[in-house]
Amino acid sequence: MKRRLYPAYKIHGAIFLSFIILGFIIDGPIKVFQGLQKIIFNSDILITDYVELAGIGPALVNAGLLTLMIILLYLLLGIKPNGSTIMSFWLIAGFAFFGKNIFNVWPIIFGVYLFSRYQKEPFINFILIAILGTTLAPTVSQLAFEGIFPPGIAHLAGISIGIFIGFILPPLASSTVNVHHGYNLYNLGFSGGLLAMVLMSIYRLLGINFEKRFLWNTENTLFFAVFLYSIFTFLLIYGYIKNGKSFKNVKKIFTHSGKLVTDFYLLYEKAAYINMGILGIVSTTYVLLIGGDLNGPVISGIFTIVGFGTFGKHLFNVLPIMIGASLTVFLHIWELSSPSMLLAILFSTALAPIAGQYGWLIGILTGFLHVAVVMNIGSVHGGMNLYNNGFAAGFVALILIPIIRSFKKGG
Structure with missing residues (x-):
């Protein structure tokens, strides 16, 4: 059967292929392959910055190669x-x-595939859960490479726990959407966090605990600023040209709440690329203005905002959340440019649909509350859930939405 190579796959394939080429140019083949070994055979729990662990080149190649694999899938x-x-x-x-x-x-991913076979349903029905369910990827690496078990047993244990997680994740992910009513865009972060919390509780019961980890690169902000602005400017120009050299429909994107499921690509297609470019430029500029570092974790936060530029986020539902999250700095507990605050602010935009639905004031309150929750929730899953902010956002939405609805009509 002939597979059509859609323009969206072509353009993204080119973008992520450029990551690989750039990575090899920067560090050369030997350093890249050595760095990839470090990335693969290492702990990945929060916070593990691959740029700090292995270097810019290996991190770029890992990102480009993995994303191309997903596109091929x-x-x-x-x-x-x-x-x-x-x-x-x-x-x-x-x-x-x-x-x-x-x-x-x-x-x-294979575990989700097995679940689809068990249910006798096409794998494509579960593919998004399979891809986003990799929020729990550190569970595989932790058991496989951290010396908890002898090497052969450890590798088998890591792969087995990953397959098990994939197998049980789909029904859990389907049910958690109802808990937050579609207002947490990072639904897999919430369901994955619940699952990781239970797994970590069992580990601790068995006497298995993981040391805290903090790898954070501070030396490559200028390079990544040029890198990111180049990508997002390209997306904006590409969208503008393909959209008939017009910003038509971008204003229409701004009118949506962004609540799950809101697909800007299907609704407005090329205008969604403009939205992505705008979000990328604004979020990168925000990080630079407050004196934050651009590195692996921060790029992850920015890319997440950009990605959801096709699926629920736009400037006017993101900004209120980010403002509210930023206002927590006046509590004098965390520095605005500190790693924990940077990530909390960027990923707090999981709750953008609340601002889109109920307005800026409630959006600001939501962002403020999100930081309070996320700063105290990571320990329950031992850093194994990469979408930690999605986990926190699920609880924030669970609490806020019923209260808001009791005082406001709509929703």
Whole structure:
């Protein structure tokens, strides 16, 4: 059966192929392959910055290669591009700087595939859960390479736990959407966090605990600023040209709340690329203005915002959340440019649909509350859930939405 190579796959394939080429240019083949070994055979729990662990070149190659693999998987399955598939490319690419690699995602994806076979349903019905479910990829690496078990047993244990997670994740992910009513865009972060919390509780019961980890690069902000602005300017110009050299429909994107499921690519197609470019430029500029570092984890946060530019986020539902999250600095607990605050602010935009639905004031309150929750929730899953902010956002939405609805009509 002939597979059509859609323009969206071509353009994204070219973007992520450029990551690989740039990575080899910067560090050369030997350093890249040595760095990839470090990335694969290392702990990936929060926070593990692959740029700090292995270098710019290996991190770029890991991100480009893994994302191209996912694009190829979509092609082999004959999946047409839409907002969710494009969003998943950017999430994979972002977290491939920050916890996901060309090894640890596949046991989980295979586990979801086995679930689809068990249910006698096409794998394409579960493909998004399979890709986004790799939020729990660190569980594979932790058991496989951290010396908890002898080498052969450890590798088997890591792969087995990944397959098991993938197998049980689809029904859990389907049910958690109802908990937050579609207002948490990172639904897999919520369901994955619940699952990781239970797994970590069992580990601790068995006497297994993981040391805290903090790898954070501070030396490559200028390079990554040029890198990111180049990508997002390209997306904006590409969208503008393909949209008939017009910003038509961008204003229409701004009118949506962004609540799941809102697919800007299917609704407005090329205008969605303009939206992505705008979000990327604004979020990168925000990080630079507050004196933050551009590195693997921060790129992951920015790419996540950009990816959801096709699937629920736009400037006017993102900004209120980011403002509210930023206002927590006045509590004098965290510095605005500190790693924890940077990530909390960027990923707080999981709750953008609340601002889109209920307005700026409630959006600002939501962002403020999100930081309070996310700063205290990571320990329950031991850093194994990469979408930690999605986990926190699920609880924030669970609490806020019923309260808001009791005082406001709509929703």
